[in-house]
Amino acid sequence: MISFKKYKNGLLSLTDVVDQLKTTIVKEDFFRLSDTELAYKALRQFNFKKLEATQESISQYAQRVIDVTGFLKNSDNPTSSFLRIYLNLGSKLLQVKNQLEAEAKKHLKQINDLLNYYGTLPFIIKYKTEPTAPRNNEERKQLEFYKRTLVKKEQIIAYLLDGILDRALEKSATVVRSEWGENLKDIMAEIEKSEDFPYLDFIYGLEYKHALDMERLDFRQINPLKNKFQWIDKALLEASSYTSEIDEGFERHILPVIFFSKMIVKLKDIPIVKDRLSIFEEMDDLFTAQKWYALYALALPQVEGIFTEMQEMTPKKRVKNSLTEKVNNLRSVYEMAQYTFDYYEFTLADLRNSFSHTGKIDQPKRKCYHLLADIWYLLEICTELDTPLSKLAKLIKEGNTSFKHIGNFSGFINLLMEIDKNSQLALIKSQADEFIYKDIVKNINLRKLIDSLEKDFEKSVANFNTNMATLMQVMGEKPLVLFAASIKDIRPRISAIESAFNKLPILVNEDLKLLLDSNNFLHHFVKIFPKIHKSVRDRIELFRSKHKDTLKIINFLNEQVKLEVPDDFLLFTRKLEHYIK
Secondary structure, eight states: OBOHHHHHTTSSOHHHHHHHHHHHSOHHHHHHSOHHHHHHHHHTTBOOTTOOSSHHHHHHHHHHHHHTTTSOTTOSOHHHHHHHHHSOOOTTHHHHHHHHHHHHHHHHHHHHHHHHHHTTSHHHHHHHHSOOOOOSHHHHHHHHHHHHHHHHHHHHHHIIIIIHHHHHHHHHSOOOOOOOOHHHHHHHHHHHHHHHSTTOEEOOSSSOOEEOOHHHHOGGGOOSSTTOGGGSOGGGTTOOSOOHHHHHHHHHHSOTTHHHHHHHHHHHTSTTGGGGHHHHHHHHHHHHTTOHHHHHHHHHHHHHHHHHHHHHTSSSOOOOSOHHHHHHHHGGGOTTHHHHHHIIIIIIHHHHHHHHHHOOOSSHHHHHHHHHHHHHHHHHHTTTSSSHHHHHHHHHHHOGGGOOSHHHHHHHHHHHHHHHHTTOGGGTHHHHHHIIIIIIHHHSOHHHHHHHHHHHHHHHHHHHHHHHHHHHHHTTOOOOOGGGSOHHHHGGGHHHHHHHHHHSGGGTHHHHHHHHHHHHHHHHHHHHOTTSOHHHHHHHHHHHHHTHHHHHHHHHHHHHSOOOOOOGGGSSSOTTGGGOO
């Protein structure tokens, strides 16, 4: 019950009243009750003893509540104004809900039509009667897409049953809408569409667009071009299948000698895969000589081979079976897999199977161009996988220019240690050594770096001490100068330190990140790269010796306290950029 007296005297805020009213009225009431009935139900939450279920009484008490706000003292329609202010109720709620519902039902029909088609396939008929494992690639494809479509149907039905009410309330509420420039109107309309129908998919293409992605639901619409955009003329990018114009474009853009020279440069930057260099050189010769059958026969197995080697770049369990299973195993470590991997997992697997069984191929020249574009894409994504080995290979490829502050060195070290844990260090250690001993040492003055690092380290220690002391005081805790205390004194106060840190982490995040990154660099850099120049090793040892007690505390805190700091791009400053030249 809401005390109207307390609200009128300022002991309850408008927000307090609105929140309490919204929690006591179920959302279904907004749609099944009239405005008068809804206002009456809300006003009953106040301690109005004489409120009656008549239009006059409801209007009278609604105005009394509105008067507290200081505006709309003489509303033409107090009931409507009350609902708008206290329940955020728009005047077109049912209209908005009906519009959303009609569109969602169109989407549902589209999905049901597709499910009806799947219901005619012999394997799916059998599967629905008695679930059974697919026996070949075609059945795997049918089952995968059938299951995706079922999930999409469940999402739409859940929205129609429940989510649509929330969205209608939100969308019809009285809000001030910003005016967007002409160039942003289309984007904002798509954003609103994605909020109206949250089960829609982002469509990968030239425009920002949301819709049911039928290429992901209907296996007959698998797009063979989304991994080949860079070889397709802009005017043809919306195509979803090969055309004579697209094939002619491949021949104009994929040129002998030039194409392979660039691809081989990519190849050399990728761990494991680079061992295929001699095969790619042979493919180059066949391409130049226009020996299409031989090129196709040599190039086709490279797709599966590269997927096999990409698996070696992940710490996951290896899959030694079909191309389909190898591709599927990598989906979770590649962000764009949902747009391009269906083609590799199903379409290309079918082509591989057909060629290996028959040795025949139609239009070998055109198929070779398609296949070369397929391989190019795979080489591009080898260093885009969400795995430590891929990330490290990408850093090495980018060179010293990607090293802007101590966090980059610490991140590089962390990746190496993670790779070592996964028993993958041998795959890239020689590249990492060459990167540090040649590229980094040649372009970055490490002794100057460490001199600057020590100054910033000392500043961050002082800042962290001051800010943590402030936080501890705010928490009502006994004062503690963290880096002046002993581990013996810190240990019983771990819980208080963690609570203080989490109270307002923005005060200490940047200093904490610098301290953790510095500690990581000082403890591991020389261990991993022992051939670094003696003067640098001596300077690191001097730094460690001078600050050994502080470093012990940093180590201890890192082990005992859950310390989460933001990624570099979330920090307000980029500490230590001044020493990277």
